[in-house]
Amino acid sequence: MIIAERKPIPEIQSFVAGYHKVLVVGCGTCVAVCLAGGSKEAEILTNELTLSPKTAGARFESRTLERQCDMEFLSELDEQAAEYDALLSMACGAGVQLLAERFSRIPVFPAVNTSCIGVNRSVGWYEENCRACGTCVLALTAGICPVTRCAKGLFNGPCGGTNITSCEIHPDQPCAWHMIYERLAAQDRLQQIMEISPANDWRNQQPRTIVQPGYEERTSALKEQ
Amino acid sequence: MKSGSKLERILQAGHFAFTGEVGPPRGCNVQALKEKISHLKGHVDAANVTDNQTAVVRLSSWAASLICLQEGVEPNFQMVCRDRNRLAMQADILGASAHGIRNMLCLSGDHQVFGDHPQAKGVFDIDSIQLLAMVKGMRDDSAFQSGGGIDEAPKMFIGAAANPFAEPFEWRIHRLAKKISAGADFIQTQCVYNMDKAREWVKQANDLGLTEKASLLMGITPMKSVGMARYMQSKVPGMEVPEAIIRRLREAGKQNVAEEGIKIACEQIQEFKEMPGVAGIHLMAIEWEHRVPEIAERAGMLPRPEV
Known part of the structure; x- marks a missing residue:
């Protein structure tokens, strides 16, 4: 899964300074498992921001989606998002970007640093295992x-x-x-x-698009219809 | 002849080789560099020119190698995988060869966290064994790593490092074999202090026929003080300093400790000279270049043969 760590409060506050109504958007998948950006963490961050004198006067609310890296789940926010003048995403970098794309008229800020792809050794202890x-x-x-x-x-x-x-x-x-x-x-x-392992073929040096065979089959079937 | 370097000619003629080391300055102080080189001139067959050693920025190794060449000491241009990707490496290899540099040593490089820019992105596009294979392909097949053709191949006598003392010990000899089959013509080892282990490792290399395929130069660094020995023992990963060495240095007393360090180094050199499979010595007199002539003399390495 993707491992992330919440950014320090002063950095998050610097992003949302000057906005009046901010929605903290949690993500219910990887970042929830690694205790960085699930519904519980979204509520905690909302409370911290609400109680802090630095962000006094602004209104913070929270909502957690099943996954922010999937448009299907982002659509649940379509009506609600318009009520806010900024969104604070607690998803990984992929989720933040898709949220910002979906609601491109509203500023979207990251509340976590995406660390790595890792494993869950124990609750609260994660280790990086894959660099994709x-x-x-x-x-x-x-x-x-x-x-x-x-x-x-x-x-x-x-x-x-x-x-x-x-x-x-x-x-x-x-x-x-x-x-x-x-x-x-x-x-x-x-x-x-x-045997000597030859020089690696680095395939993570350009943005990648992965198309599974099932997608090709489905789209060509739709075209035929 | 693969590159025709002096080091290659010395080894091919069957002489016991003797290489030294020069660390480039942290700035453009060419005078300081020339001063270091002057101590090695005529006393070694070639001098390794380190490449941002210990991950600290210094005058670049190819530029310092050129100065070395101009000063009349044959350079052994060191290249680490930490700071360059395969494009930059190949460009520098061509450039070095074009300027008459004929030896290079292929290394992974110390991790950047140890240096003066611990925040730097380590490149490690390829590893040291892949670098060896790349240089060999450039030299012997006139081919870039990509397979593309080279318009006039670089001439390099290719070196690799080996650490006989790092764990797992049983694997070390196989890694040496990998380096040799990747393209290493000569090997320079980590500083040797544990002679028992070094003997065992050289024997393994002989048994596997590796010393017939590549020339083994054993690494020697004379101890300057008990503190240095303790530091090497406890702080330098992969380094093994037996207690007996430390005891000898301590018993020599503060006044004579450096003398004792040189004595130990000379004894080691003597033993390696007689050890089947060992083709030479790589003397790393760290910030002690001015003592190299004396050490070379006392170890019986002078005069250096003319080839």
Whole structure:
């Protein structure tokens, strides 16, 4: 899922300063799971802004949609949005952008920083696991992503800076390539990293549009009708 | 001959090679750089010119390599993967070769969080092994990494680094093998202090036939003080400094500690000279360039052969 962290209150206040009626829009999916922008966090932020002397005089209300990265759910706001002179989105960067596109006459501000694609280790503890490079190498690397979890994103590690089992950048950061080595050795699959992994085909260097086969089938069927 | 560099000729003639190191200044102080280079002149076969080492910005390694060349010391141009993408790397390789630089060392590079710009975006478009393969493809196949043809290929004697001491130890030799099969002609190791492990690693390299395919230059850095030894032991990832070394330095007393450090280095060099599979020494006398002539003399590395 997408992991995000709420922005500091002073930064959020700087965005909404001067607006009189602001709707805080929560998102019920990823950011709700990672405790950054779900309905509960939207209410907390609304209360904080309402009670703060810095934003005194302005009215803050909240509403949480199922998903902000989907027009179908944004349409639920069509009538209500017109009552506000600014929207404060607690969704990830994708959600903020779609909300801003849907309500392009109203200023839309982000209330969270989108951090990464990660996993839920425990309530409140999330780890980055994927950088969406577009060329997945997990089959080779024992299900441990070197692009994300190696600080240098090496394809042929571990580098000489590995610190026993941790990364040179921090003792608490495990060395991804050490883990890859150990897991492959335990599975008797070291042979697959004996070969040189060639330079990566970075497919995340331009905006991507993903079209699944089902979409093609559906649209061509509609055209035929 | 792959590049015809002096280092390549020395190794090909079967001489025991001796390389040094020069760190470019944090500014345009060419005089300071020339001063460092002057200590190495005639005492080493080639000098590594570091590339923003420890992720701290310095005068660029190719520019400092040119100065080195002008001053009469053959440079070993270092290139890290941290600061350039594959386009910039290939452009700099062509530029370096065009200016007569004939050796290069391909490295991943220290992570940017250690340096003076920890907020920088690390490039790491390719890794050190992929860089080796890229340079080899440019030199031997006249082809860019993309496969496109090169109008006059660069001439480079290609080097790689190896750290025999980082974990997992059993994997290190295989990573060395990967570097050699990717294109490394010579290897320079991390500073050696644990001779037992170094012996074991060289033996593994011999057993796998790696020392026939590439020349092994073992890294030596003389200790200047007990503090330096302690720092290397505890703060430098992947570095192994046995307690026995620290004890020896401490017992030498404050007055003689640097002397003892040089003595240890000379003993190591002596042992490597006689070790089958070792083709030379890479002396990294960090900010101690002026002691290189003395160390070279005492280690029996002088005079350097003319080839």
